[in-house]
Amino acid sequence: MAPSEPDQAHPRLIQEAAQQSAATPTLPSGTGQPERSPRRRRTVRSHWLILLLALTIAPATSATSAVAAAEAGTAETPMNAHATRYGGGWACDWGFQKVDQSCVAIAVPPNAHLDSSWNGWECDRGHREVDGVCVVVEVPPNALLSSRGRDWECNRGYRRADRSCVSVTVPAHAYLEASGDRWTCERGFRQSGDSCTPVEVPRHAYLTPSGNDWECDRDHSRSGDSCVAIEVPQYGYLASSGSGWKCERGYKKDGGSCVVLAVPANAHIDYTGNDWTCNPGYRWQGGTCTPNEG
Numbered sequence: 001m002a003p004s005e006p007d008q009a010h011p012r013l014i015q016e017a018a019q020q021s022a023a024t025p026t027l028p029s030g031t032g033q034p035e036r037s038p039r040r041r042r043t044v045r046s047h048w049l050i051l052l053l054a055l056t057i058a059p060a061t062s063a064t065s066a067v068a069a070a071e072a073g074t075a076e077t078p079m080n081a082h083a084t085r086y087g088g089g090w091a092c093d094w095g096f097q098k099v100d101q102s103c104v105a106i107a108v109p110p111n112a113h114l115d116s117s118w119n120g121w122e123c124d125r126g127h128r129e130v131d132g133v134c135v136v137v138e139v140p141p142n143a144l145l146s147s148r149g150r151d152w153e154c155n156r157g158y159r160r161a162d163r164s165c166v167s168v169t170v171p172a173h174a175y176l177e178a179s180g181d182r183w184t185c186e187r188g189f190r191q192s193g194d195s196c197t198p199v200e201v202p203r204h205a206y207l208t209p210s211g212n213d214w215e216c217d218r219d220h221s222r223s224g225d226s227c228v229a230i231e232v233p234q235y236g237y238l239a240s241s242g243s244g245w246k247c248e249r250g251y252k253k254d255g256g257s258c259v260v261l262a263v264p265a266n267a268h269i270d271y272t273g274n275d276w277t278c279n280p281g282y283r284w285q286g287g288t289c290t291p292n293e294g
Helices: 005-023 038-073
Strands: 081-083 090-092 096-099 102-105 112-114 121-123 127-130 133-136 143-145 152-154 158-161 164-167 174-176 183-185 189-192 195-198 205-207 214-216 220-223 226-229 236-238 245-247 251-254 257-260 267-269 276-278 282-285 288-291
Touching (some): 121 127, 152 158, 183 189, 214 220, 276 282
Antiparallel strands (some): 081 090, 096 102, 158 164, 205 214, 220 226
């Protein structure tokens, strides 16, 4: 867009004002009038420049504002709409939705209400949407509406079976879980079909944290339904788990005993302590360590 006439005159007028101020003659001494000081001449010259700037900038600012107002007026806001808070454009009022360049009312069916999105609807509590309409939620006996009100759930002590609620039968030595629709055996009992049977804990054993099984004491291992003592051989020790044994460093397992680990030349015992590996510069070959080729 070409600059307006005030914009073109702006630099020219300032330049002329500066030239005129610089050319203002100074009265010589002896004329009967006091000679202006250099500081006073600079002050007068500055006043001229400020005045000319105000006269030239004001028309340009007014023209710019007029153009912006004209451009804003081209985007008309339709009925049942409002200008957006940020930027240009518009948005439909609550309860209306945009269709082409207009706002039309949202058709809300019976037993429904406008939702919080401003452009849709949802069924009232106790109703659910079916093919664009809101139908009543049929709550069976021993049930109640869910928290959202679109479905139902069984009361505590009942479980859902198709479209009804049936009683949860809690056997002896059991209790209802927090969900209220199933049961769990008490500690020391395990589920067996629809009942709870005692957990038979053998000697040298204890109940697991779950309470429905057992584990052997340290230095015993499970064997069927009993716990047998772990036989630790010479040069061996009880493993940290307590349910087995390991050989000391420099020995390896051989059946139920620990035998000396035979380390070939140019090899050393590895990090496990029960096997060996070749030294750097050597490789394993047939149970021995041979120099690397090349």
